[in-house]
Amino acid sequence: MPERTHYEVLGLPETASLEEIKKQYRALARKHHPDVNSGPHAALQFSAIAEAYRVLNDSESRRVYDAERTLRQRQTNFKSAGPVNHPAGPRPASSTPPQQSATTATQESDRLLQQAQIAFSRNRMAEARSLAEQALHYNKKNAAAWEVMGDVSRNQERHTDALRHYTMASQHDPRRASVQQKIERIARQTVGPQSNSGGYTPSTPTRRPPPQYSARPRTPLTATMPPDKRSLTLVLVGFFGYFGTFLIVIFAGLNLVPSSAPNVLPIVTSWSWPYVSCMALAGALLGATMTITGAIRRIEDDLILSGSAGPHAPPFGILVIVVGLLFFWAAALMHLGVSLFQEALTASRLRLYGAVALLTCFFAISWTVQWGTVQTLLWGGNVIFISFIVGWLLGDFFRQD
Secondary structure, eight states: OOOOOHHHHHTOOTTOOHHHHHHHHHHHHHHHOTTTOOSTTHHHHHHHHHHHHHHHTSHHHHHHHHHHHHHHHHHHHHHHTOOOOOOSSOOOOOOSOOOOOHHHHHHHHHHHHHHHHHHHHTTOHHHHHHHHHHHHHHOTTOHHHHHHHHHHHHHTTOHHHHHHHHHHHHHHOTTOHHHHHHHHHHHHHHHOSOOTTOOOOOOOOOOSOOOSOOOOOOOOTTTTSOHHHHHHHHHHHHHHHHHHHHHHHHHHHHHOOOOOGGGOOSSOTTOOHHHHHHHHHHHHHHHHHHHHTTSSOOHHHHSOOSOSSSOOOOOHHHHHHHHHHHOHHHHHHHHHHHHHHTTOOOHHHHHHHHHHHHHHHHHHHHOOSTTHHHHHHHHHHHHHHHHHHHHHHHHGGGOOO
C-alpha cells in the first residue's frame, strides 16, 4: 500500500493555499487530539497531522517536500518502464560489491539491538543510541531498535525526536502495545491540553498511515476532569503536599525527643522510631506531590527499573535504589555523574535529588539533640530517599499524562 502524502493526510489538494492548510489543520487537530479523542489510534493520527502541517506550513520546507516527491515519482516511473536493451557484447564488470544476505544483516541487527537494550537498562544513553543506530543500519525495519532510540530521546527530554522514533517503531510493528502507550503519553506532554483558540504545537514526523492495531492505553485518573478543574486540583495538591511536608518537619523538631535505650537505632543513637516515621512520611508525601504536579517526570523515565522491552539485564535504577538505601549521598552523586557523562542529565533529576537533599537538611537543622544534626545529615537521606520513591510510585497513578 503506497504511503500517503502530507496533502492526503490533511485531505487537501496539492494546490491548497497556506490559509486552507491552517484551517484544515485546526479542524483535524481538534478532532484527533488525545484529550478529546479516546480512540486507540488518536495519538498516531494526530502526530501524522502535526507532521504534515509542520512541513506544508513553511514555504521552504513545502518546496523541498514537493521536489522530493516529484523526484521519487519519476524514479518510480523509470523503474516501471522495464529493463533497457543493451547492445550485444560483453558487459563491464560491476564495481558494486555483492549485497549482504538478508539473514546475516537481520542477525547482526538483533545482536546490536540486544546490546543497545542492555546499555539503556544500565543508563548508558550515548552507547545505547549508538548501538541502536548501528542496528538500524543493518535493518531499517527493526521496530525494537526504533523503540530504543525513542526511549533514549525520551530519557533526554527530546520529546520531538522520541515521538518520531516511536512512530517509526509503530509503523514497522503495529502490534507493539508499549510503543502506542508511549506515543499517547508524549503527545499529552508535548502538546498539552486543548486550547480554546484551536492552536496546537506541531509534533512529530511521520509519512505513513497509522497502524490498524494497538492495545488500549492506560487512562490517567485525572484525564476525565475538565481542564479548569484539573488545574485547580494540581494547585491544591501542590499547596497541601508541600505545606504538609513542612509541617511534618516542624512537628518532628519541636515535639519529638530521643527514645530510651531499648528503642535506640544502630549507628544513629539520637533517632527515635517516631522521628524515623516523620522522615519517611515527609519523604513519601514530597515524592507524591512532586510527581503529581509535574515537578519531576515519571519514575520509569528518571529511574530505569527495567530494560527497554529487551533482555533481562541489571537495571541501573535498581542499583541506585540499593546504594541509596545504604548511603543517599553516594547514590545521588553516582546517578547524576553517570547521567552527565551519558548525556542524560535532566532538570527533573536535578530537582529530584535537590528536593531530597533539601528535606534532609531541614530535618537535620530541626533535630537539635546531641549528635542529631550530624547523624541526620549523614543518614537521614537514606530514609527520605527510599520513602520518596514509594510516594513517587504511588503519585504516578494520579498524573495527567
